[in-house]
Amino acid sequence: MTSTGPDETREAGTGRFRGRRMMVTGGSRGLGEHIVRLLLSEGAKVATCARKQEPLEALRRSISSPEALFAQTLDVSVPELLERFVDDAATALGGLDGVVACAGSARGRGIDEATAQDWSATWEMNVGHAARLVASSAPHLREAGGGPVVVVASISGWKPGPQAQYGAAKAAQIHMVSSLARELAVDGIRVNAVSPGSMLIPGKRWDRMRREDPVAFDRFRAEFPGGDLVQPEEVADVIAFLLSEESRGVTGTNIPVDKGQNAPTPDGY
Structure with a gap:
């Protein structure tokens, strides 16, 4: 089974988000793009951001x-840029009804090689970005009477694998969600995490392995009981559920979307 990229046919959806105003960081490619397209297909107005302008323009076209x-280019790990984006997006959309912290990345190698800057950058891109996104969007969600927040974590947050700095940051995101859900419940704000397994995204690591080293890819597939990697649209569907009224009783939880994956990387452990 292979992924063919975001399904543009989903632009004719059920309209369950009609009139809703949603924000997704990191929405120009990969999982973020799938989320943005799905929300748009269901009638939402969407604000998103990315580091580079061209992928955002390609998405718009x-x-x-x-x-x-509504789209802006920025580095979400820079606090003032992210906070300004949130306010600009709320102004452009007329408010906010839901938020997804999707942007994330890792830097550095193993513990003998990773620098202090690698650890700091990985933390800021994942935990710092998500925390600031929640803090800066909370006032807008309160004005709307509350709303859902989804943080995209990873199975690496509780299934050990290299590199430690990434797993530690994702574990922190999952714990942060459970704490913020309690803190913000009084305002009607729900906070949940989704932890994808290894996703087969065109042009990304596992797709390159599938094409360039099929023997290694087949070994990696053995980590999945069903033999197939996770598709990004499968993760996007769960995130959309958590943004919808159907999940109004769900908060403070972490939902794995990993097809029962064992080790989070071919490097094991």
């Missing part, structure tokens, strides 16, 4: 309702 998309 490919959708049927470009006026429903």
